[in-house]
Amino acid sequence: MTQLKPILSHLDSIPSTPGKFKSEKVSPFNTTFNRFRLVPRFTLWSLVSLLAVLFFLFFPSPANNAAPDSPAIRIKRRNLQNSVSLVGSKWENRVLASGRPSAKEGFSVLVTGAVGFVGTHVSVALKKRGDGVVGLDNFNSYYDTGLKKARNALLEKSGIFVVEGDINDAALLEKLFDLVKFTHVMHLAAQAGVRYAMKNPLSYIHSNVDGFVNLLEICKSSNPQPIVVWASSSSVYGLNSKVPFSEKDRTDRPASLYAATKKAGEEIAHSYNHIYGLSITGLRFFTVYGPWGRPDMAYYFFTKDILKGKEIKIYEEVDHVTVARDFTYIDDVVKGCLAALDTAQKSTGSGGRKKGAAQLRIYNLGNTTPVPIGRLVSILEKLLKTKAKKKVLPMPRNGDVPFTHANITLAREELGYKPSTDLEAGLKKFVKWYVGYHGSKKKSSW
Numbered sequence: 326m327t328q329l330k331p332i333l334s335h336l337d338s339i340p341s342t343p344g345k346f347k348s349e350k351v352s353p354f355n356t357t358f359n360r361f362r363l364v365p366r367f368t369l370w371s372l373v374s375l376l377a378v379l380f381f382l383f384f385p386s387p388a389n390n391a392a393p394d395s396p397a398i399r400i401k402r403r404n405l406q407n408s409v410s411l412v413g414s415k416w417e418n419r420v421l422a423s424g425r426p427s428a429k430e431g432f433s434v435l436v437t438g439a440v441g442f443v444g445t446h447v448s449v450a451l452k453k454r455g456d457g458v459v460g461l462d463n464f465n466s467y468y469d470t471g472l473k474k475a476r477n478a479l480l481e482k483s484g485i486f487v488v489e490g491d492i493n494d495a496a497l498l499e500k501l502f503d504l505v506k507f508t509h510v511m512h513l514a515a516q517a518g519v520r521y522a523m524k525n526p527l528s529y530i531h532s533n534v535d536g537f538v539n540l541l542e543i544c545k546s547s548n549p550q551p552i553v554v555w556a557s558s559s560s561v562y563g564l565n566s567k568v569p570f571s572e573k574d575r576t577d578r579p580a581s582l583y584a585a586t587k588k589a590g591e592e593i594a595h596s597y598n599h600i601y602g603l604s605i606t607g608l609r610f611f612t613v614y615g616p617w618g619r620p621d622m623a624y625y626f627f628t629k630d631i632l633k634g635k636e637i638k639i640y641e642e643v644d645h646v647t648v649a650r651d652f653t654y655i656d657d658v659v660k661g662c663l664a665a666l667d668t669a670q671k672s673t674g675s676g677g678r679k680k681g682a683a684q685l686r687i688y689n690l691g692n693t694t695p696v697p698i699g700r701l702v703s704i705l706e707k708l709l710k711t712k713a714k715k716k717v718l719p720m721p722r723n724g725d726v727p728f729t730h731a732n733i734t735l736a737r738e739e740l741g742y743k744p745s746t747d748l749e750a751g752l753k754k755f756v757k758w759y760v761g762y763h764g765s766k767k768k769s770s771w
């Protein structure tokens with residue numbers, strides 16, 4: 326306290342009511358001098374504050390890497406998007422052209438997560454058959470954005486425009502729905518990956534819960550309402566031990582937060598269907614793999630590590646049983662996605678009002694042949710002509726489930742879904758793409 330006194334003593338001379346402050350008499354020289362001393366200080370602080378405000382306005386942090394925004398920040402960002410990126414007929418024309426079907430009875434589809442693995446393949450397939458496709462993706466850095474940009478180049482070549490934006494951006498979604506009367510929404514944007522949920526749990530809530538609700542809000546308010554098809558996951562079966570997994574089985578014991586958010590999505594879908602008459606179909610994907618795949622998935626980084634001579638970890642259960650997955654090839658999943666869009670009935674509501682009961686469906690899109698991870702590695706060794714440096718470990722408590730196995734009877738009967746690619750044939754195509762893609766790049770960035 327005694328030390329502070331000299332520093333704070335000048336405050337004693339300032340009366341509590343500023344208007345009563347009586348300045349000391351000073352010479353004109355001193356007054357001018359003091360003014361000049363104050364002006365630069367004032368200007369400097371104003372300048373710093375102005376720069377700070379401008380910085381936060383023009384460089385908002387990437388949506389999925391940061392903790393979720395507060396509503397106030399979101400509104401600011403929406404306004405910003407409105408004023409900066411949504412102005413201009415060039416942008417609008419690109420959206421309009423991309424969303425226009427070329428086939429007579431073609432759909433107009435909004436594909437969220439368009440530069441994701443499944444999103445890219447589905448978008449290209451839709452465009453190829455004459456549907457209009459507008460992509461939406463936030464290009465987040467969960468994995469190599471270079472790969473996302475390369476997929477985007479592929480989409481551009483096919484005449485598909487991908488809007489860079491987040492599904493949480495309501496103003497952006499409204500703008501897109503104003504421009505294009507989407508008949509369908511193929512919702513594939515999500516925070517994927519089971520193990521990463523322990524590192525960044527809130528990113529799962531942000532994309533898989535908040536983002537999904539935001540999207541459904543726009544869909545239910547649209548007139549007419551679009552049909553919604555979206556990606557759930559085999560992970561919702563969690564600790565279910567009855568095999569093969571059927572849509573009727575329990576899904577109330579998720580083993581990871583990722584699975585919990587996908588299960589939450591299924592319940593959210595139920596409520597929007599029930600209240601607003603939205604037609605919604607959820608697809609439970611079973612470990613989808615193939616060319617242009619996701620580098621965070623085991624088959625992908627095993628390939629990278631085997632080629633680099635790096636050790637790979639193979640998880641096993643108690644009693645030395647290796648974990649197993651019902652790996653499903655991308656082309657089979659794409660067919661399932663298109664069939665879900667084609668067989669869906671229209672939503673019944675409009676402008677937020679339900680007019681009758683609407684369709685609510687859920688399907689397994691698996692391969693029906695679980696393969697142990699050890700076998701996955703032997704196939705890769707054969708295809709890469711390289712021996713893997715394997716380390717077998719007990720499965721850590723990381724959210725992974727020991728095995729998956731799909732019963733696809735329902736999808737077969739109602740969607741005509743018939744997977745036809747076994748793991749060896751599918752991995753052969755993946756490895757061919759992998760060597761071409763990564764081999765052609767001088768310096769790999771992932």
Ligand SMILES: O=C(O)[C@H]1O[C@H](OP(=O)(O)OP(=O)(O)OC[C@H]2O[C@@H](n3ccc(=O)[nH]c3=O)[C@H](O)[C@@H]2O)[C@H](O)[C@@H](O)[C@@H]1O
Nearest residue numbers: 517518519558559560610611612622623638639640648725
């Ligand atoms: O279809 C699904 O339900 C899910 O499929 C994958 O999840 P996962 O099947 O766990 O795929 P990987 O992460 O590639 O793991 C495959 C298997 O390899 C095992 N693994 C993983 C990593 C590792 O270092 N070693 C290892 O043995 C895992 O335990 C798992 O059994 C996706 O990452 C999820 O986004 C998706 O929802």
